[in-house]
Amino acid sequence: MHSTDPGATRIVARQLYDGVDQGLRPDCILEIAQGRITQIRAATAQDAHDPGVREFDLVSPGFIDLQINGAGDTQFNFEPDVPALDRIAAGARRGGTAYILPTFITAHGQDYLRAIAAVRDAISDGVAGILGVHLEGPFLSHNRPGIHDPTAIRALNDQDIEALTSADAGVVLLTVAPETLPDGALARLTAADIVVFAGHTAASADQIATAEAEGLTGVTHLFNAMSQITGREPGVVGATFASHSLFAGIIADGHHVDWRNVAIAARLMPDRLCLVTDAMLTLAGEATEFDLHGVKITLEDGRLANAEGRLAGAHISMIDSVRNMITHAQCSVPQALRMATINPARSLGMAAEVGTLGTGRCATLTCLSNDLEVEAVMIDGKFPDETMT
Template sequence: MAEGQSFAVLARTLYDGITDQPSRNILIRMAGGRIESVQPAVEVSRLPDNLLEVEIVTPGFIDLQINGANDVQFNHAPNVDGLKAIAEGARAGGTAHFLPTFTTAPGRAYRQAINAVHAAISEGVPGILGIHLEGPFFSRERPGIHPAEHIRALDDEDVRILCEAAEELPILLTLAPECQQRQQLRHLSAAGVVLFAGHSAATAEQMATARADGVVGATHLFNAMSQTMGRAPGIVGEVLGSRQGFAGIIADGIHVHPMNLAIAAHSLPDGLCLVTDAMRTLAGRQSEFDLYGKPIRLRDGKLTGPSGTLAGAHLAMDEAVRNLHELAHLPFGRCVRMATANPACCLKLRDELGQVAQGSRASLSLLNGDRNAVGVVIDGTPILQ
């Protein structure tokens, strides 16, 4: 089917990203990359000839944090070809849109990643919304699997580069706010950079101060950050207690206990964002790879480094949605919103993505009756498995 061609999807079950409750037998007409209409099929006298019938339809899944897929790690291949491969691997799990994530690397290597994403978007690689830079501006107390020797604080040149890049490209930046100058955070936020706290030992008070300076969320909640204690809430307690902003969370049953998944989902119904944090093993053939000198191995669905430190996740977005539904005992429609509407809001794209509504971009995730992805529609173009 040609890009942008008019066609329709008949959703036997539709989760629209707006309410928790599904609708049945809904006809979605699309043209020019936009949704033209959403109406019950019984109201249509004759179904279109150019029709795709799907068991379950949702807004296109949005992944704010994916490091690699399809045997490609973005840090190892910060170029258009690498991004094409990652996009293909992400789509296998129903992800329509994503932020390729470049993790801690030497110096200002992140500039090559920014240039690669800009080039990929210019060339029309489907699904890329911007870039997530996870590091190197962390706390050395919370490095996780990131190479500690490359962790450092922001300097004025970094701020200049990132502010200029944000004029052309949506950027999500994960950093340890307590390790940065407050004025630098304010400059980045004012330039449109979306700031998340992560790999941070910040106190709850420091996190609250960071919010005032423009930090709006937290990366992979519960992991690589200060935890909640009786008299020291830490980042986790501040995020869940304040119920403000956004938080990414990895629902693979490994990174976060099911009870904590449920607590987070109930505390942040409009701010919790499912992320995969996937590495190159997702939709790939390899089970071992090297990350800046550290061997990473996949065993029993779990990626770890030499000391047993978690090293990203082996997780697809359709699986994350199912897991949150099953582990946290949430309505499936609410889990869908945490993979669609919430991340769209985080990126200030709620009028464009994250919902199946007239006028929105024609981006959908297509699932079978078992809630496994069978394809996506990206800006009006269906890509089936």
């Protein structure tokens, strides 16, 4: 007999990916109380028939998106406030994402302080799924601006370091061009538990190695807006592949990175590659165009770009990214799920809290059908979107 708390939520997983094992565990039941998993055990024939039990074909740790600019017709840069974060998180959940780092891209001066304040307030207000904030810029390279406003890109200074290290807004992920930072700045940031990624950077492989020694954790959207591998200079991409510890976000939408390069990255760094959406407001929304820094961005055939064809974020969900890794990068289901769960958790230094499933762990789940459609997302033992269940 199995003892069961009558107040517990019970979920039957016909297949369970726990973020720890390399494969899928068949026919498990998860018992959940007070936002935690109290037990995972083999399911019996009776379990699925018990009142109140929910059954799903495949249950995974909740997906974690390190880089999402917007969703649900809401862009974080345009509306850095709590209601906007609630809408973005809800839009992300439609694609299976449980936790997000809402991403605020390059803006003038210390405009990023508004993003930090919004995230701090959202966490305080209990908005579901907000882990912290991702600040992508403004401390980037003028040689690799991408779609960022080049007039707002600038150098990091002591005032910025003070603001960032006192943010108190969950985990802070900061994307910088490390070659532009003042001496000692990166070490000061990482000493204060800021997670620093390299992105929009023309750094050499040696400069990345130096930054890694000072605490650099990873790179933002691998292959995009960074120096590439050449015969005599590995660049940021080569330095990331050669590293034993650097993580990398990758946009697996078929537009940002050739599928062959995605597959190479998956083979070389299966435990360090993190799926990110880089999604804009069109995700889970109705808009098909918007203005960014006065530039018109249009969605066409799943691709967001300006009139010259320069990419401007992405229009893809996490579950689409997972399916693409299976279809185009020859990943198994567990390998693809790893890149959406435990890998991003580890990149943030949060593997003890999120990204895996086990007794005593946080009950945050992404629940899928056999054909990898999202059926429900649970966050801290609750389903924020009851219509999904």
